[in-house]
Amino acid sequence: MKLRLIxxxxxxRLAMFTAPVLALALACLASLILFAALGKDAGAAxxxxxLKPFLSWYSFSEVLLKMAPLLLIAQGLAIGFRANVFNxxxxxxxxxxxxxxxxxxxxxxxxxxxxxxPAMIAFGALGGTVxxxxxAALRTRFGASEILVTLMMALIAVQILNYLLLGPWKxxxxxxxxxxxxxxxxxxxxxxxxxxxxxxSLIFALLASVFAYLMMQHxxxxxxxxxxxxxPRAALYAGFSAPRxxxxxxxxxxxxxGIAGASEVAGPLGQLQRSVTSGYGYAAIIVAYVGGxxxxxxxxxxxxxxxxxxxxxxxxxxxxxPVAAVEVFQGLLLFFYLLTFTLIRFRIEFxxxxxx
Amino acid sequence: MSQxxxxxxxxxxxxxxxxxxxxxxxxEVHSGSIHAVLGENGAGKSTLMKLIYGVxxxxxxxxxxxxxxxxxxxxxxxxxxxxxxxxxxFSLFETLSVVQNVSLMIPGKTAELAQKIADLGDxxxxxxxxxxxxxxxxxxxxxxxEIIRCLLLNPKLLILDEPTSVLPPQSVRRLFETLRKxxxxxxxxxxxxxxxxxIRELCDTASVLRGGEVTGRVDPREHDAxxxxxxxxxxxxxxxxxxxxxxxxxxxxxxxxxxxPRASRFGTSLEGIDLKLRSGEIVGIAGISGNGQQxxxxxxxxxxxxxxPGMIEIMGKKVxxxxxxxxxxxxxxxxxxxxxxxxxxxxxxxxxxxxxxxHSRSMLSRGFIRRGVERAFTRECIEAFDVRTPGPDAEAGAxxxxxxxxxxxxxxxxxxxxxxxxxxxxxxxxIGAATxxxxxxxxxxxxxxxxxxxxxxxxxxxxMCSKLHVLHKGHLSPALDAAETSPQEIGRYMIxxxx
Numbered sequence: 001m002k003l004r005l006i007x008x009x010x011x012x013r014l015a016m017f018t019a020p021v022l023a024l025a026l027a028c029l030a031s032l033i034l035f036a037a038l039g040k041d042a043g044a045a046x047x048x049x050x051l052k053p054f055l056s057w058y059s060f061s062e063v064l065l066k067m068a069p070l071l072l073i074a075q076g077l078a079i080g081f082r083a084n085v086f087n088x089x090x091x092x093x094x095x096x097x098x099x100x101x102x103x104x105x106x107x108x109x110x111x112x113x114x115x116x117x118p119a120m121i122a123f124g125a126l127g128g129t130v131x132x133x134x135x136a137a138l139r140t141r142f143g144a145s146e147i148l149v150t151l152m153m154a155l156i157a158v159q160i161l162n163y164l165l166l167g168p169w170k171x172x173x174x175x176x177x178x179x180x181x182x183x184x185x186x187x188x189x190x191x192x193x194x195x196x197x198x199x200x201s202l203i204f205a206l207l208a209s210v211f212a213y214l215m216m217q218h219x220x221x222x223x224x225x226x227x228x229x230x231x232p233r234a235a236l237y238a239g240f241s242a243p244r245x246x247x248x249x250x251x252x253x254x255x256x257x258g259i260a261g262a263s264e265v266a267g268p269l270g271q272l273q274r275s276v277t278s279g280y281g282y283a284a285i286i287v288a289y290v291g292g293x294x295x296x297x298x299x300x301x302x303x304x305x306x307x308x309x310x311x312x313x314x315x316x317x318x319x320x321x322p323v324a325a326v327e328v329f330q331g332l333l334l335f336f337y338l339l340t341f342t343l344i345r346f347r348i349e350f351x352x353x354x355x356x
Numbered sequence: 357m358s359q360x361x362x363x364x365x366x367x368x369x370x371x372x373x374x375x376x377x378x379x380x381x382x383x384e385v386h387s388g389s390i391h392a393v394l395g396e397n398g399a400g401k402s403t404l405m406k407l408i409y410g411v412x413x414x415x416x417x418x419x420x421x422x423x424x425x426x427x428x429x430x431x432x433x434x435x436x437x438x439x440x441x442x443x444x445x446f447s448l449f450e451t452l453s454v455v456q457n458v459s460l461m462i463p464g465k466t467a468e469l470a471q472k473i474a475d476l477g478d479x480x481x482x483x484x485x486x487x488x489x490x491x492x493x494x495x496x497x498x499x500x501x502e503i504i505r506c507l508l509l510n511p512k513l514l515i516l517d518e519p520t521s522v523l524p525p526q527s528v529r530r531l532f533e534t535l536r537k538x539x540x541x542x543x544x545x546x547x548x549x550x551x552x553x554x555i556r557e558l559c560d561t562a563s564v565l566r567g568g569e570v571t572g573r574v575d576p577r578e579h580d581a582x583x584x585x586x587x588x589x590x591x592x593x594x595x596x597x598x599x600x601x602x603x604x605x606x607x608x609x610x611x612x613x614x615x616x617p618r619a620s621r622f623g624t625s626l627e628g629i630d631l632k633l634r635s636g637e638i639v640g641i642a643g644i645s646g647n648g649q650q651x652x653x654x655x656x657x658x659x660x661x662x663x664x665p666g667m668i669e670i671m672g673k674k675v676x677x678x679x680x681x682x683x684x685x686x687x688x689x690x691x692x693x694x695x696x697x698x699x700x701x702x703x704x705x706x707x708x709x710x711x712x713x714x715h716s717r718s719m720l721s722r723g724f725i726r727r728g729v730e731r732a733f734t735r736e737c738i739e740a741f742d743v744r745t746p747g748p749d750a751e752a753g754a755x756x757x758x759x760x761x762x763x764x765x766x767x768x769x770x771x772x773x774x775x776x777x778x779x780x781x782x783x784x785x786x787i788g789a790a791t792x793x794x795x796x797x798x799x800x801x802x803x804x805x806x807x808x809x810x811x812x813x814x815x816x817x818x819x820m821c822s823k824l825h826v827l828h829k830g831h832l833s834p835a836l837d838a839a840e841t842s843p844q845e846i847g848r849y850m851i852x853x854x855x
Contacts, residue, residue, distance in 0.1 A: 220723050224710060231701040234657050237692055238712045239680030 005346040012103065015344045017106045020290060020301070023337035028337070031329045036326065043321040049311035052318075061196035063306045065268060068198075069094070070258040071205035071302035072198070073284035075212040076256025080249030082216065083225040083233070087250055090257040091148030091281025092157035093128040096262025100127030102272040105183040106169050116186045121262050128258015129251050131157070136250040140243040146250060158277055164273060179273035188284060189267045201263035205302075208256060213295035225249065232334070257281060284307075285332045303329070360423035361386050362544045363408065363439075363513055366572030377403040379568045380417070390535060390545045392576060393556040394588055395565035396786040401548050404565070405515055408546070409441045410434040410500060440506030441515040446498050450622060452492035454501050458492060462508045469508075476504050479533045491622060494851070495644050496527035503534070514538065515546045520554055521812070524644060524850040525843055550588070550787070552581040564588055589787050590759055603821075604634035608775035608806035609688075610669040614662065616655055618830075623649040626655070629832040631808075631825065633775065638797065638807045640821035641832070642814060642846050645780075648830040649810050650693070653779045656808070657690040658683045661853055670775060684713065687774035691765050693783060693810075695757065699764040702753030706745065706763060708735045709752050714767055733770065741766030742792060758789030765793055775806040782816060793819055814843050828852050 013207060018230050035042040053063050073090050078085050087093075101124035105115060135153065138144040165178035174181070189199040216222035228235040228245040235242065260280065287305050291298030312326030361384040370378040386389050394599050395401045405413040408419070410428030421437050428434050431441075435648035455470045462469060470486035477479035477483040482500040501517065507513060516535075519529045535545055535558065536594070549555055554574045557561055564587040572587040583740045600802065616624040625646050633639050644647065654660040656670065662668050662676030669675065671686045696702045700709045706819040707730050711719055719729045734748035743763045745755055752760060760826050761781070768776065778797065782790035797820060801807055809819050810827075816822055818838055826833040833849045848854040 014766045214724075220711075220720050220725060222727065223708070227701055227704075227712065230703050231697045232697040233694070237657070237680065237690070237698045239658065239682070239684065241679070298587060326839060328853055 002040065004029060004349045009106050017342055020217040020297075020304075020337060021341040022340045023290075024304070026172040026336040026340070027333040028328060031325075031333050033292040034328065034332075035264070035319075035321065035325065038321075039123025040319055040321055043160075045315050045321055045325075046168065048315035048318050048321075049308060049326075051311075052314045053307045053310040054265075057197060059310055061111070061193055062334065063200045063303070063310050064192075064198045064202055065196070065303050066306040067200040067310045068205045069264060069280045069297060070287050070305060072201070072208050073253075073257045073280060074265075074287035074291065074298045074302055075205070075208045075295060077284055078291070078295070078298055079212060079216065079222075079225060080253045080286055082229045082293050083245045083249045084229040085152050085246050085249030085253075087132060087146045087159075087253040088147050089132075089135070089154035089281065091277065091279065092150065093131045093152030093257035094261040094281045095157040095161050095277060096131040097124035097156070097258030098265045098272060098276045099157075099164065101185075101262030102169070102180060102257070102265050104185040106180050106272070108244070109181050109184065112186055114186070115190065116184075117266060119268055120187060121259060122349075123259045124262025124324045124354065125255050126258065127255040128255070128256070128261060132250045132257070134246065136247045139246050139250075146246070150250075152330075161272075161274070161277065164228050165272065166351035177273075180271050181341055182267065182271050187266055188270060189263060197268050199263070199267045204259060204263065206299075209295050209299055212298075216295055221248070225302050240325070248339075251325065257284075283330070286348055287291060290334065305333075308333070361385060361420075362422060363449045363652070364420040364423075365408070366418045366420070368407060368414045368419065369403075370407060370412065372403075376568050378407065378414070380641060381565075381568075381570055383563055383570070385544050385546060385775060386429065387544045388539055389561055390547055390559045391541050392545060392559035392562035392564050393548045394550065394552075394555060394576075394584065396588060399565040399588075400568040401565055404519070404569075405517060405548060408434070409439060414850050423849065435511075436511055437511065438512035439515065440509055440511035440513070441517070442502045442506055442519060443517050444445060446502055446694060448490045448498055448501060449488070451664065453487050453489050453617065454484060454493075455486040457501065458486075458505050458508065461505055472508060472701070473504055476507055478508070480537045481530060481772065482507075487796060491834065492529075495646070496530070496851075498521055499523070499527075499531070500534075503517045505653075509539075511543070515548070517548045518550075519547070520549065520551060525814075525847040526851060528554070531539060552584045552588075553692075554577075555584070556581065566590055570704045585787070587844060604637040607632060607634050608671060609633040609656070611656075612667055612669070614652075614655065614667045616651060616660070616663065618651070619660075624651055624830045626651055626830045631832065632835075633805045633806045633808050635774070635804045636651070636801060637823065638821045638824070639802050639823045639835070640817035640838070641808065641810045641825050641827050642817050643812070643827035643850055645812055647778070650826060651830075652827065653692065653810060654775060656703050656777050657688075657692070683849050684716070684771070687766040687770050687772075689713070689773035689776045691761075691768050691776070691778045691781065693780035694765055695760045700752040700760060702751065703774060704752060705749045706738070706743075706752060707748040708733050710737065710767055712767075712769060717771070732792075737766040737770055738765060740770075757783075758785040761785050762789055769812065770798060773805060775808075775811070776800065779808060779810045781811060782813060790816075818843070826850055 009035055010323045021328050032042045032046065035045045055058050073094065077087055077090055101120040103118050104123060131153065135149040137147045139146045169180050171179055171181045190203055192198045192200055192202060224235065224240040225245055227240065228240060267275060283305060288298060291301035308330060315321045315326060317322055363385040365381055365383040368378060368381045368835060373411050381404060393401050393404065399770055410431045410433045413429065419428065424439065455466055455473060458469055458473060459466060473486040482504055483499050484500045519531060523531065536641055539545060547559055559576050560609055562574050562576040566588060576584060596695050611629050614629040616626045624647060655662055658678055658680035665674040665676040667676045670688050673686060675683050692699045709731050710730055711725065715732060719726055719735060731748045738745060741762045744759050781793050783794065793818065797807055809817065811818060823848060824837045824838050825835055825839060828849060829852065
């Protein structure tokens with residue numbers, strides 16, 4: 001018996017909304033089995049994963065804290081993804097953004113000039129953008145795949161980070177830990193809600209969402225990007241410049257990731273340390289796709305994934321789940337999302353075997 | 357003629373989603389007969405052939421082979437019975453030789469196969485060198501290879517899908533001779549076409565399909581083309597108004613020794629192409645696709661940049677180095693041969709597809725899309741060009757070829773171009789829409805637009821153009837006056853016999 005995928009005549013709008021919900025349900029079901037097989041209390045694990053983040057104001061504020069970088073990076077990446085420009089190395093641009101922002105407080109630890117924080121954000125934005133544009137230059141000049149280049153450059157960024165933290169930028173009074181000095185107060189982002197760690201980077205992310213929405217849904221530039229992604233030959237026919245789409249797609253992705261990186265060191269970390277490589281850049285790819293690459297959908301998906309992050313943390317504590325199990329859950333979610341999404345667009349046909 | 361029909365279909369129906377592609381089709385094909393299946397695009401011809409060849413299975417109805425009911429689950433079942441099919445688009449590997457291509461389907465030693473190919477060639481006038489590389493063969497020779505490959509399976513029924521659409525007139529003659537020899541040999545042939553004259557010349561029976569149903573079963577030799585057309589489209593054949601060609605005015609497009617190397621091994625390089633196009637005239641470029649048509653169209657539209665600015669002039673300006681948008685600003689418009697994915701984005705609504713080239717028609721305000729203007733433009737285009745669609749929100753990918761072509765042509769015409777390039781205007785378009793499209797182009801000419809038409813359909817070119825060129829292997833023939841040239845003359849250029 002053979003299976004064939006047949007494209008459906010039309011994908012219903014309802015199905016577009018139910019796909020993520022169905023994917024979540026299936027991911028829960030599969031992880032229930034997985035957790036049970038690990039000998040853990042599956043019910044408690046899911047309770048911790050999905051409900052605990054909502055049960056106290058503090059844990060909810062932590063969700064918002066995680067959501068800020070995920071949302072910001074995912075909005076930037078989605079713009080490129082819709083133009084078939086696949087920036088897989090946002091993690092690298094995030095790290096470079098964090099590095100560039102950190103340079104200011106590292107070299108001026110007592111600097112109390114008022115422009116410290118805006119300058120850090122600007123440095124981060126610039127660093128992330130330039131780092132991503134290297135891939136754009138290689139793609140437009142030599143045809144090098146931006147998928148591979150951005151991914152490899154993310155690995156390079158990690159090594160630069162290690163070098164700086166183990167060498168020139170190491171805090172001399174830091175007991176030889178690989179981290180910089182603690183940043184002065186004027187190098188830290190203002191807190192949004194007293195008593196929490198949620199800072200104004202969430203506002204950056206929401207502003208980026210508004211920008212992405214206006215550009216992708218209502219501006220001609222966004223239309224050109226979408227056309228380039230859906231039908232590259234139609235974009236060529238219309239005369240939209242293909243290299244410009246690559247520069248724009250990668251540049252905006254790098255910009256968003258750079259700002260997110262700067263916000264991370266100027267926010268919850270308060271210094272540059274190795275844990276800045278927390279995988280936001282990779283998780284944002286999942287966020288972008290679970291959100292259907294739609295600016296509004298990405299707001300919802302970044303919230304969802306943040307809940308799973310925070311829930312995952314508490315699940316490792318209260319239900320004794322290994323960290324890897326939480327990552328498996330995230331992977332399952334993406335897997336089932338892609339599965340349900342494919343089934344919305346295609347139907348499966350079985351070849352019946354009939355004797356001739 | 358045997359007692360049983362070789363192939364008999366009884367009340368065969370096939371439905372795709374909401375479309376009833378075939379409805380209660382009855383068909384009988386006898387040995388030694390050339391049976392035409394006649395119908396417009398979308399009439400259900402392809403679906404019917406897929407059912408007979410086992411590519412698809414009918415929802416209801418029965419298929420009988422020599423009086424025995426059969427189920428054809430896949431093409432190999434059909435081949436086992438003795439059904440062979442030659443597709444409109446060839447399925448040969450260009451990097452292999454003829455005999456290597458054949459050996460992919462037919463078991464046997466290469467030397468034996470080569471001998472068999474040569475024998476069949478002698479017997480049925482299908483001469484082709486078994487050891488030639490396929491990419492060096494002409495279209496007619498490739499078709500012969502496809503037919504030989506079918507004949508090696510000893511079929512009793514041979515299906516030919518629009519076999520003449522890709523052939524120059526001389527090769528058509530040769531194909532018909534071959535088919536008559538096969539017929540005399542007792543083979544049954546199903547000949548799918550919408551070219552009425554050919555059917556009247558070749559076939560002894562014709563089943564006419566319209567809207568998925570058989571609307572007539574006639575002896576085509578006893579009907580004239582007009583009454584066959586009426587059976588096929590269900591009404592009187594529309595006439596194209598032949599307005600007297602106006603005196604051509606100022607020069608709008610000029611190609612000066614345009615040469616361009618091929619982009620890939622299977623592309624065509626263009627060499628020294630000269631062409632002049634003036635306002636108020638339609639100039640046609642005949643020739644079989646694959647002789648540089650795509651390359652030439654992309655160079656004129658700006659999708660490919662010319663090597664020197666002066667090789668292409670639009671409205672008197674050197675534009676070889678400019679992109680499509682800059683050329684449109686000068687008053688150029690272009691209807692490409694591929695509608696889905698090039699002329700239109702399948703996943704987008706018609707309104708958003710208007711934006712693709714008509715964005716300069718005040719559809720943008722500081723870069724933001726003015727949805728009202730976009731929709732109004734689209735609605736006007738739908739009405740003025742008789743596009744059958746639910747409205748501006750319909751997805752382009754859901755429309756039939758003819759309707760989408762009317763939309764794209766309408767969109768480009770509404771740009772009020774001074775010079776227009778139309779590539780294969782009626783490919784895959786039904787007769788009604790094709791006539792409407794040709795009439796629109798003549799109207800544009802009368803309003804002073806300069807139009808260049810690239811087409812494989814010779815009738816179409818003779819109907820519209822005042823001057824004709826032929827593109828063969830990247831060379832363009834000199835301009836021929838359409839009124840003083842015959843199709844045979846054009847055909848000689850098409851196969852390279854004249855230069």
